[in-house]
Amino acid sequence: MAPRGVRTSVNDVVGNTTLATGEIVAHVQGARFDYGASEVLKGIDLELRAGEIYALLGPNGAGKTTLIRALCGRLALAAGSIKLLGEDPRRRPEVRRALGLAPQESALYPHLTARENLAVFARLSGVAASQVTAAVERTIRQTRLEGRADEPVRLLSGGYQRRVNIGAAVLHEPRLLVLDEPTVGVDVEAWAALNELIRDLRSGGLAILLTTHDLEQAQALADRVGFLVSGRIAAQGAPAALLRAAFGADREIVLMLAAEPGPRVVAVLRELGLQSTQTPAVWSGSLAADVEPSALAKRIEAAGAHVKELRIREPDLASLFFRTINVARPS
Amino acid sequence: MIQTVFRVMLLALVRDRGALALAFLLPPLIFVIFATIFASASGNELEIVTALADEARTPATRKLVETLRANTTLRIADEELSGDEVRSRVKRGTADVGVVVRGDPLAAVLASGSAPIVVVADPGRAIAGAIALGQTQRALAGLMREAGAAPGGDLVVFEEIAGHTKGVGTIAYSAGAVAILFLLLSAMQNATSIIDERQSGIVDRLLVGPGGTRVLVLGKFVFLVVLGFVQCALIFLVAWLGYRVDVPGHIVPWAVLSCAASVAAAGLALAVTTACRTRQQAHTVSSFAVLILSAIGGSMIPRFFMPGWLQQLGWFTPNAWAIEGYHAILWRGEPASAIALPAAVLTGAGALTLVLALVTAHRFERT
Numbered sequence: 268m269a270p271r272g273v274r275t276s277v278n279d280v281v282g283n284t285t286l287a288t289g290e291i292v293a294h295v296q297g298a299r300f301d302y303g304a305s306e307v308l309k310g311i312d313l314e315l316r317a318g319e320i321y322a323l324l325g326p327n328g329a330g331k332t333t334l335i336r337a338l339c340g341r342l343a344l345a346a347g348s349i350k351l352l353g354e355d356p357r358r359r360p361e362v363r364r365a366l367g368l369a370p371q372e373s374a375l376y377p378h379l380t381a382r383e384n385l386a387v388f389a390r391l392s393g394v395a396a397s398q399v400t401a402a403v404e405r406t407i408r409q410t411r412l413e414g415r416a417d418e419p420v421r422l423l424s425g426g427y428q429r430r431v432n433i434g435a436a437v438l439h440e441p442r443l444l445v446l447d448e449p450t451v452g453v454d455v456e457a458w459a460a461l462n463e464l465i466r467d468l469r470s471g472g473l474a475i476l477l478t479t480h481d482l483e484q485a486q487a488l489a490d491r492v493g494f495l496v497s498g499r500i501a502a503q504g505a506p507a508a509l510l511r512a513a514f515g516a517d518r519e520i521v522l523m524l525a526a527e528p529g530p531r532v533v534a535v536l537r538e539l540g541l542q543s544t545q546t547p548a549v550w551s552g553s554l555a556a557d558v559e560p561s562a563l564a565k566r567i568e569a570a571g572a573h574v575k576e577l578r579i580r581e582p583d584l585a586s587l588f589f590r591t592i593n594v595a596r597p598s
Numbered sequence: 599m600i601q602t603v604f605r606v607m608l609l610a611l612v613r614d615r616g617a618l619a620l621a622f623l624l625p626p627l628i629f630v631i632f633a634t635i636f637a638s639a640s641g642n643e644l645e646i647v648t649a650l651a652d653e654a655r656t657p658a659t660r661k662l663v664e665t666l667r668a669n670t671t672l673r674i675a676d677e678e679l680s681g682d683e684v685r686s687r688v689k690r691g692t693a694d695v696g697v698v699v700r701g702d703p704l705a706a707v708l709a710s711g712s713a714p715i716v717v718v719a720d721p722g723r724a725i726a727g728a729i730a731l732g733q734t735q736r737a738l739a740g741l742m743r744e745a746g747a748a749p750g751g752d753l754v755v756f757e758e759i760a761g762h763t764k765g766v767g768t769i770a771y772s773a774g775a776v777a778i779l780f781l782l783l784s785a786m787q788n789a790t791s792i793i794d795e796r797q798s799g800i801v802d803r804l805l806v807g808p809g810g811t812r813v814l815v816l817g818k819f820v821f822l823v824v825l826g827f828v829q830c831a832l833i834f835l836v837a838w839l840g841y842r843v844d845v846p847g848h849i850v851p852w853a854v855l856s857c858a859a860s861v862a863a864a865g866l867a868l869a870v871t872t873a874c875r876t877r878q879q880a881h882t883v884s885s886f887a888v889l890i891l892s893a894i895g896g897s898m899i900p901r902f903f904m905p906g907w908l909q910q911l912g913w914f915t916p917n918a919w920a921i922e923g924y925h926a927i928l929w930r931g932e933p934a935s936a937i938a939l940p941a942a943v944l945t946g947a948g949a950l951t952l953v954l955a956l957v958t959a960h961r962f963e964r965t
Contacts, residue, residue: 339806363806370799393808435803447799 288318292365292443292474293338297347300333307333309498310347315443320465320475322485324588325495331478334495335445338476339363352442364393367436371448373428374435377421381412381431384420385438392439402438410434410464426457430464443474450484462487486584494591501591506584513590514582517553520560521580524548525573535570539563542593551589554579616882624886631893634908645906646726648672649684649693654714656702658741662715665737666697672733673906681716688718689759689930691922694902695719695730703738703753704745713755721758722768722929726902731756771900773837774924778859778917779888779897780833781826785860785867786884788822792868792959793877801962811959815872819864819952826860827853848927851934855923858941861948862916868955872962891915919943 293315300308307330315321325331336342337349340356340363349355354362375384385403394402407416410430420428429449436444449465450458465488469475479485485492486506493503502509520541527547528536536543541552554560564574580586611617652663667674672695679687684696696718703714717734719727735754792814795801804814834852837843845852870887874880892898894908895917901909912918923940926932 339802341805361808364808366806368803368806370802372797372799374799374803376800388803391804391807391809391813439807 288316288472290317291315292317292352293476294350294353295334295338295347296350298334298337298344298349299346300330300337300342301345302333307498308337308344311495311498311500313493313500313503315474315476317442317474318469318472319490320469320477320488322477322479322489322492323495324479324482324485324492324584326592329495330498331495332447335368335447335476335478338445339366339368364439365442367392367439367441367444369433369436369444369446369449371451373420373432375420375428375431378419380417380419381423381427381434382407382416384431385416385434388435389438394439402440406434406438409437409467411460424457425453426460429453429457429461433461433464433468437468437473441473443476444468445476445478447478448480449477450479450481458484482583482585482588492584494588496592501594502587506587510582510584510587513587514553516556517582518556518579519582519586520552520554520563521578522550522564522567522574523576523578524550524567525575528572532567532570532572535567539566542590544589548575551586553582614878616879620882620885624889628889628893631890631908634905645673646671646694646730646902647692648674648730649679649687649696649718650674650699651679651681651684651696652699653681654699654701656705658702658704658745659699662699662703662737662741665740666734669733669737672697672730685718685759688720690932691720691925691930694723694726697730697734703741704747713753715754716757717754718757718759720929722771722925723900723902724768727756727758769837769841770843770928771921771925773833773843773928774921775897775917777830777833777856777924778863778895778920779892780829781859781863781920782866782888782891782916784829785822785826785863786870786880786888788825789818789864789867789871790874790877790880790884792818792871793874793880796962797876811962812956815868815952815956815959819868819955822864822867823857823860826863827856830856830859843928845928848934851927851937852924854934855920855927855937855941855944858923858944858948859916859920862920862944862951863948865948865951865955866916869951869958872955872958892917894918896921916944916947 291314295311295313298308298311299306311330311334313321323331323334333342337344338351338356340349340351340360343357349357351362352365356363356366376387379387382403385406386399389399389402390396407413410433412427412430412434415423415427420431423431433444433446433449436446446465450461453461462484465475465477469490477485477488489506491504492506492509494501502513504512522536522541524532525548528550533543536550539552541550543549544551554563560577560579564577567574611621648666650663650666652659666672667676681698681700684693684698687693688696698716698718699714700712700716701714705714715734715738717727717731719730721727731754738753792801795814801811801814804810807813834843834845834856838845866887867884870883871880874883892915894904894912895901895915896904896912897917901912901918901921904912919940923937923944926936926940927934930936
């Protein structure tokens, strides 16, 4: 069924100007949202730009899903604004057509083939009937589904299902693609292939908002990352810049004690700038370039603890993630 | 290990309120409905709507009529009717049975071959006819005893309303009853796909599209109506080919009524499923709805068996209206206009529940 007011292309709604890389596609400013008495978004500011992957990272319950829903125009903000191509997606719903959403689950009809699914979602995304075949064929090529397109989705591997899932979100040539956990549950080979696909989509000029718990994927793909903790963006920027700012030339240290430390040892650990983790006997922090790890271990043992293991590594996005959430989380 | 599996099953049941209700609340509830029906059918509560005509108007027939009016099983309206009016009412279904007193049972025997009292019944309600016949014979026996006359078996005759093949009324009734029952079952089953679509994220995806949930609900509604119509067609095709129910002779009103019944079932199913959060919840609610609507609405037991209050309650179900409409055209041979009210009620109910489904689904867009 053709929904009323369907345009043939997203260009009819948002204009056919190709956005230059770096141009702002979505702008979130001071976004606040409450679920009853609970404040879920506490003043979010972020920009999503054409040809850029922005990885939104954060623990469960941080507000990622709420932010995506607000971006889709489903939620009325308590304060602040969200602009998609300069328009409020709630006041001007047609601008939502500039957005493609690939949900975390495989949001497809399992008994239909990949091609049939794409045709269904092309129509439901507002692609004109006369342009559906062309859009489907283009997407099959884009997502490298040739050869598997006529198999029922339920018979495809997890990796291929994810490709169809992403394909269904880009059929109508959106300007912003929201990917919610696009690689969860897939094997290493499929993981690499999906990352390649996401890079290709970025090269095509799409702005991509990637929400993921897969920090390795975020590190591999993201041009910028944002750490969403308890409804606030605790830090955002290019990963390398954030790592430099957080760690400088320091290395990351993970210390495993034989037992949960007593108050005296804890005092020493804190004095050394280490932070506790969820496991009481494991502490982490950064080690200045001029400090010898053995000297550090000796000092801790002198306080009465037995150091079982001391790991030194170059800081990565995971280190930054844990440091950021530890600092930003209300105690 | 068997004990472990048993425990898992038990905990799953105990912690699922829907499953608990389905397991322990629905069976006694359905039993209560059936018990109410059967208690009324076998006890003093049975009320068979009876049209009565006293064409003889002698002292003896007046006494007989008084006795029949005093009978609590036969609900006789206090009005004077002719024999033709009685037959017409039975044929139209506004009366379950009719009693026509043509002559004085104590007077000389009527013209050869005609008994003074006729019990008129619709073969589709044969049991009601048999009960009325028994009650009339008992009243007559009392009258004869008082008058000191010998009771005669030939004084009451049974007359089935003419014009249709014997047994077709029952088939027409059951075809209508089964059709609406399966329309509801099938619509509920198919409409639950909206819950899968919500859980899989398909609805989230559609919400950024131009149609939103409105397209999803309306698309499903049209599908369920078409599916329901095809199911009706299959049931009545068998009724026509196998049991000589004259569907082709009433094809237009039949089609209109089947479409209206499908609309009602589709709307109701979507209203139920859009309000449910999980497939399990939808299963529980729809099982309740279909079984109770069908029991009260006459899909399981003819409504004339039910006490008056339950018969009245039945008009709040799509089953009663669909059955009434099919029976009117396919058995009683009434004109197409007879389905106007049932079709209007069913379509109205379908439209109302569809709006409810659209509103409920739209609410999801804002969460």
